[in-house]
Amino acid sequence: xxxxxxxxxxxxxxxxxxxxxxxxxxxxxxxxxxxxxxxxxxxxxxxxxxxxxxxxxxxxxxxxxxxxxxxxxxxxxxxxxxxxxxxxxxxxxxxxxxxxxxxxxxxxxxxxxxxxxxxxxxxxxxxxxxxxxxxxxxxxxxxxxxxxxxxxxxxxxxxxxxxxxxxxxxxx
Ligand SMILES: [Zn+2]
Numbered sequence: 001x002x003x004x005x006x007x008x009x010x011x012x013x014x015x016x017x018x019x020x021x022x023x024x025x026x027x028x029x030x031x032x033x034x035x036x037x038x039x040x041x042x043x044x045x046x047x048x049x050x051x052x053x054x055x056x057x058x059x060x061x062x063x064x065x066x067x068x069x070x071x072x073x074x075x076x077x078x079x080x081x082x083x084x085x086x087x088x089x090x091x092x093x094x095x096x097x098x099x100x101x102x103x104x105x106x107x108x109x110x111x112x113x114x115x116x117x118x119x120x121x122x123x124x125x126x127x128x129x130x131x132x133x134x135x136x137x138x139x140x141x142x143x144x145x146x147x148x149x150x151x152x153x154x155x156x157x158x159x160x161x162x163x164x165x166x167x168x169x170x171x172x
Contacts, residue, residue, distance in 0.1 A: 001033045003041045004052040006095045009162055014096055015143040018050050018057045021076050024119035028058070028076065032117060035060045036072045044095045046133045048140030051096050059137040063129055078114035078138055081123070083107035090132045092146045099165065100158045104149045106135050 007014055021028055031054065039047040039060055049058040057077045064071040086108045093101045109127045112134055116122050126134050136146055147155040 001030075001037045004034055004038045006038060006042055006047075006051055007053055008166055009097050009145055009147070009159055011096075013053050013055070014050060014140070014145060016050060016055050017143050018048075018055045018141040021056050021058060021115075024076050024115055024117060028056075029117055031056070032058060032060055032074045032076075036062070036074070039095075040070075042095050045129075046137045047095065048137045050140050050143070057141045059134070059141070061130075061133055061137065063133065074117050075112070075114040075134070075137075076116070076119075078112050078134070078141075080110050080135070080138065081113045082111040084109040090129075092132065092136055094136070094146055096140075097145060097147060097158065097162055100147075100162060102146065102150055102154065102158065104136075104146050106132060110135060112138075 035047050035049065035052065035058065038052060039062065045063055046059065046061040049056045059075040059078055061073045062071055084107045087105050088108045089103045089105045091101050092104050108131065109125065110131050111123060111125050113121065113123045139145070147158050
C-alpha cells in the first residue's frame with residue numbers, strides 16, 4: 001500500500017470524466033488499498049480515484065467517528081439508481097479544495113448500485129452523512145467539485161483562496 005498525492009483544484013485532471021472499471025481484479029483492489037491509505041493519511045472521509053489522478057470510477061469512504069474502529073467502504077462503478085425528491089443542505093469540504101467549506105443542497109436519500117471488492121453487484125440505501133458523502137464522491141467521477149454547485153462568485157472566491165494557500169505552501 002502507498003499514500004498517493006491528492007490533486008488540488010484547479011488541476012485539470014479533476015475536471016475529467018472517469019472511465020468505467022469493468023472487472024474488479026487484483027490491480028483494482030491494490031488501487032483501492034492505496035486510496036484508503038491516502039484518505040486516512042489526509043484525514044478525509046471519502047476519496048475518488050480522479051483525486052489521485054486515476055481516471056476510473058472508484059470511490060472509497062470511511063465514516064467511522066474518531067475512536068470508533070475503521071470501517072473502509074469501497075465502491076466500483078457506482079450508479080445512483082434512485083434519489084429522493086426531498087433535498088437537504090449540508091456543509092461540505094473536499095481534500096482537493098483544502099480548508100474550504102460551503103453548504104450544498106442534495107437529495108436527502110439515494111440508492112446506489114456498485115460492485116464490491118469481490119466484483120459482486122451490491123445495492124445500498126444511503127441517508128444522512130452517507131448520502132451526502134457518496135453523492136459528493138460520485139460527483140468527482142463526473143469531473144464535478146462541490147464548488148461547482150455554488151454561485152460563480154462564491155466558487156471563484158474559494159478557488160482563489162485555495163490557490164493563494166498553495167502558493168504560500170510552495171514558497172515555504
Ligand atoms: Zn471531494
